[in-house]
Amino acid sequence: MQSLARLSRTALVQKGFVPQAIRNYSSVSQAEIDNEPRFLECFKTFFDKAAGLTNLKPGVLNNMKECNVALRVEFPIKNEHGDVDIIAGYRAQHSHHRLPCKGGIRFSEEVDLQEVMALASLMTYKCAVVDVPFGGAKGGVRIDPKKYTVAQREKITRAYTLLLCQKNFIGPGVDVPAPDMGTGEQEMAWIRDTYQAFNTNDVDSMACVTGKPISSGGIRGRTEATGLGVFYGIREFLSYEEVLKKTGLTPGIKGKSIVIQGFGNVGYFAAKFFEQAGAKVIAVAEHNGAVYNADGLNIDALNKYKLQHGTFIDFPGATNIVDSVKALEIPCDILIPAALEKQIHIGNVADIQAKLIGEAANGPMTPRADQILLDRGHVIIPDLLLNAGGVTVSYFEWLKNLSHVRFGRLNKKWEESSKKLLLEFVESTVNKKLSEAERSLIIHGADEIDIVRSGLEDTMQNACAETRKTANEKNTDYRSAALYNAIMKIKAVYESSGNVFS
Numbered sequence: 270m271q272s273l274a275r276l277s278r279t280a281l282v283q284k285g286f287v288p289q290a291i292r293n294y295s296s297v298s299q300a301e302i303d304n305e306p307r308f309l310e311c312f313k314t315f316f317d318k319a320a321g322l323t324n325l326k327p328g329v330l331n332n333m334k335e336c337n338v339a340l341r342v343e344f345p346i347k348n349e350h351g352d353v354d355i356i357a358g359y360r361a362q363h364s365h366h367r368l369p370c371k372g373g374i375r376f377s378e379e380v381d382l383q384e385v386m387a388l389a390s391l392m393t394y395k396c397a398v399v400d401v402p403f404g405g406a407k408g409g410v411r412i413d414p415k416k417y418t419v420a421q422r423e424k425i426t427r428a429y430t431l432l433l434c435q436k437n438f439i440g441p442g443v444d445v446p447a448p449d450m451g452t453g454e455q456e457m458a459w460i461r462d463t464y465q466a467f468n469t470n471d472v473d474s475m476a477c478v479t480g481k482p483i484s485s486g487g488i489r490g491r492t493e494a495t496g497l498g499v500f501y502g503i504r505e506f507l508s509y510e511e512v513l514k515k516t517g518l519t520p521g522i523k524g525k526s527i528v529i530q531g532f533g534n535v536g537y538f539a540a541k542f543f544e545q546a547g548a549k550v551i552a553v554a555e556h557n558g559a560v561y562n563a564d565g566l567n568i569d570a571l572n573k574y575k576l577q578h579g580t581f582i583d584f585p586g587a588t589n590i591v592d593s594v595k596a597l598e599i600p601c602d603i604l605i606p607a608a609l610e611k612q613i614h615i616g617n618v619a620d621i622q623a624k625l626i627g628e629a630a631n632g633p634m635t636p637r638a639d640q641i642l643l644d645r646g647h648v649i650i651p652d653l654l655l656n657a658g659g660v661t662v663s664y665f666e667w668l669k670n671l672s673h674v675r676f677g678r679l680n681k682k683w684e685e686s687s688k689k690l691l692l693e694f695v696e697s698t699v700n701k702k703l704s705e706a707e708r709s710l711i712i713h714g715a716d717e718i719d720i721v722r723s724g725l726e727d728t729m730q731n732a733c734a735e736t737r738k739t740a741n742e743k744n745t746d747y748r749s750a751a752l753y754n755a756i757m758k759i760k761a762v763y764e765s766s767g768n769v770f771s
Contacts, residue, residue, distance in 0.1 A: 496538025498658015
């Protein structure tokens, strides 16, 4: 396969991958790129911009901005060589204006205190944007999970959970973790089991963590929730007249060209839903390479290939992009960064050509890059709105665990009986019988997955509409509008409850 990274820049222009007015990376020094703010400072910059739209006092805003409490722990784990590794773990709780706190746990060698504090801050406002009644939190363990066996990962997860229990940083009404980068439903099942072992009298103990397997109290629809929320959010924005006018796009998803960076849980499911809706996913990037096909990639085939080979490189019918970051620069209708933070920065922002950028990752863009793209007329759907599908369905799982009953169990048959009576009345009135397949489709009562997806769709539609309304009223960008809405909602909670020691 031909590699884009090996083509000359002239050839890239001829093939349509790079704009004619090329701005070489050499025009931005590495020092400039390195001097961009860290993730936590990026968030604070975005917050300050939105706060400027309010009339709140500086002290109130500072109280909302800063993290309430952070925990750092270390614990030993014996590795396969018989030696002992010292593992560092973190948990930050940004806001207690509503409880419990909520936020994922990631396993990554890049995890540090400022990262989890930034992610916890983002979670507070993400929850507020979609009206999920949680404060923000985030946690992490500084390991590369691929370097540890399943048994070792279980020991690490249980040891970390035990320390959270000891420090009162976990519990159904205190702090409820969820999966994040490097973790999944298996780790959440270990967390639940460990917490329950030390809280045997807590009848609601299953609600101590979300993102669990169905067999351990999870909810149907949680795995794909973030990717589906990304799909719903972008679909909503593509129905807004002002967005279509600014981007020159037509309404709806069908026929749109899409580039996705990141093919984990979020990127894969987002790609699947866009493909099913008739979009062309023309490029997908991962840390070890990317592939491009102007006619669209087959997402299931691509996923199967990656599982077999560990990379996208040499996927049949696609062009290789060895330097996967270059995929961000491919001309497309919609760019979806669904990987790590700060992927679009001062060093590559001049070459971003997507008309609409949907932030499926947390913090994928630096403030300077954000402002440059806004000045150029790009539409940016911010992370705290677009990737809120995961925490929304986590909220549904938490409610399910507290109510101790599966959604749909109490009312599905009643719904079906009611629909059947109504259908029989209509059939007798018009003197026409439907086929069994048609009858089954109409009579079908809502299963748990139907209720979850309906709730997620409604949540995303409402949050997008609120953000749009504020952006138009305040004449501001969508990120600032979403943050403004979140700030005002949190302010309303503080005003109604007051501060105990103020």
